[in-house]
Amino acid sequence: MRRRAGVGAIQKQKLEADKFRDKGTQLQENQFEQMTKQVQVLKDNLEEFADKYKSEIKKNPTFRKQFTEMCAAIGVDPLSSSKGVWSILGMGDFYFELSIQIVEICLALAESTGGMLEISELKERLMKSRRQKKQQEISTEDILLATKKLKIFGTSFQVHSLGKNRFIIQSIPGELSLQETKAMTVAANQDNGAITKSLLMKELGWNEFRTQQAINKLISEGLVWIDEQNEGEPNYFFPSLFPDRKLNIDS
Amino acid sequence: MTESEFDFPWEYNFPPFFTIQKHAETRKQQFLRWKELILAYAKHKNQAIININDESELFHNNKINRTLDRESREMILNELCNSSNAARVNKNTGTYEIYWLTIEEWSNVIYTYALNSGMTNSVLTFFELLNGDDSKDQEFHQLNEQVFMKALKHLETKGKCEIMEIDGSFGVKFF
Numbered sequence: 001m002r003r004r005a006g007v008g009a010i011q012k013q014k015l016e017a018d019k020f021r022d023k024g025t026q027l028q029e030n031q032f033e034q035m036t037k038q039v040q041v042l043k044d045n046l047e048e049f050a051d052k053y054k055s056e057i058k059k060n061p062t063f064r065k066q067f068t069e070m071c072a073a074i075g076v077d078p079l080s081s082s083k084g085v086w087s088i089l090g091m092g093d094f095y096f097e098l099s100i101q102i103v104e105i106c107l108a109l110a111e112s113t114g115g116m117l118e119i120s121e122l123k124e125r126l127m128k129s130r131r132q133k134k135q136q137e138i139s140t141e142d143i144l145l146a147t148k149k150l151k152i153f154g155t156s157f158q159v160h161s162l163g164k165n166r167f168i169i170q171s172i173p174g175e176l177s178l179q180e181t182k183a184m185t186v187a188a189n190q191d192n193g194a195i196t197k198s199l200l201m202k203e204l205g206w207n208e209f210r211t212q213q214a215i216n217k218l219i220s221e222g223l224v225w226i227d228e229q230n231e232g233e234p235n236y237f238f239p240s241l242f243p244d245r246k247l248n249i250d251s
Numbered sequence: 252m253t254e255s256e257f258d259f260p261w262e263y264n265f266p267p268f269f270t271i272q273k274h275a276e277t278r279k280q281q282f283l284r285w286k287e288l289i290l291a292y293a294k295h296k297n298q299a300i301i302n303i304n305d306e307s308e309l310f311h312n313n314k315i316n317r318t319l320d321r322e323s324r325e326m327i328l329n330e331l332c333n334s335s336n337a338a339r340v341n342k343n344t345g346t347y348e349i350y351w352l353t354i355e356e357w358s359n360v361i362y363t364y365a366l367n368s369g370m371t372n373s374v375l376t377f378f379e380l381l382n383g384d385d386s387k388d389q390e391f392h393q394l395n396e397q398v399f400m401k402a403l404k405h406l407e408t409k410g411k412c413e414i415m416e417i418d419g420s421f422g423v424k425f426f
Contacts, residue, residue: 111280112284114277219277222274222280225265225267225268225272225277226270226273227266227267227269227270228270229266229269229270229317229318230266235266235267237265237267239265242265244261244264244265245261
């Protein structure tokens with residue numbers, strides 16, 4: 001005959017469960033402690049490394065990118081911390097300065113571009129304005145990183161992806177709809193940075209109503225100019241993507 | 252004077268620049284750029300008169316096959332008139348006088364020149380002022396005589412000069 005479970009058995013079970021839990025917590029803590037130690041060691045090494053290759057990191061954008069990725073992996077924010085690794089490098093200043101230059105360029109061009117500027121063009125302009133100062137190369141990654149810091153200005157200074165490794169910075173306040181971003185991506189893949197209604201319908205599989213809505217929105221935000229002298233149907237141009245405008249960088 | 256090619260701004264190659272934009276903000280920007288272009292072009296060519304009926308390269312870009320139609324030209328020239336950068340000469344022929352400097356600004360430039368070069372109180376002919384070697388470096392050198400006359404008339408109303416006619420040509424005395 002089986003014994004019925006008594007109070008004692010239940011208490012014993014509970015005790016065992018408690019013990020297991022305690023042991024688990026302890027193990028977890030141990031592990032965490034170890035990992036913290038490891039990360040600390042890694043950080044120390046990273047700082048040592050940063051100090052050793054200071055000039056290389058500053059000069060070489062590829063190297064800088066890999067280094068930034070390494071930092072990101074262990075949770076060091078290169079820009080917010082003025083301590084540790086980055087103060088050794090003075091990198092905070094580097095990106096801070098870069099952000100300011102980005103703002104300056106974006107605002108100076110906002111009127112003629114409708115507030116949109118491709119990163120590739122921005123990079124060229126940055127290089128040009130920095131040329132005199134110092135031989136510090138900047139990469140697209142640097143620009144993206146610096147732009148991220150501009151998010152504190154609210155919806156101004158957002159970065160939109162235009163597909164394959166192309167980005168555009170929006171320096172006017174306002175939220176771009178998904179439709180607009182898609183339409184802009186199609187335009188970015190045209191030589192002249194222009195779209196027509198039928199092109200959008202074909203590329204994005206939209207119906208006419210939706211396409212027209214997207215275009216109207218782009219017009220009302222000053223992002224496209226209409227060309228009614230185009231053969232067949234109106235052409236909508238993004239000044240920000242218009243190649244001839246970019247030729248003027250040197251003037 | 253050697254005539255160099257006019258350096259058109261990028262907008263000139265931007266097809267929608269030749270279609271009047273419906274969105275107010277964009278149109279404002281467009282008019283501003285057109286005004287700048289017309290004034291810069293007129294200055295470069297030293298061309299005081301623009302006829303909106305002419306098939307000028309200014310309003311027609313062959314390369315991209317775009318034309319600013321007559322109505323739009325009129326709109327933009329009206330804008331120029333509003334900012335004292337143009338004046339309609341004849342509605343029927345569509346001619347306008349273009350002032351890349353306004354009459355007020357021209358009169359200041361001329362008067363400052365007269366003062367600085369000690370030409371007050373003596374009679375000078377329009378011809379020597381406009382074409383003489385002395386004024387070669389001046390902005391008003393070889394300026395259209397009608398425009399020049401308007402600037403001087405403006406000065407005259409302020410009592411800063413007196414225009415006189417001598418044997419069918421004009422002279423001026425600055426005070």
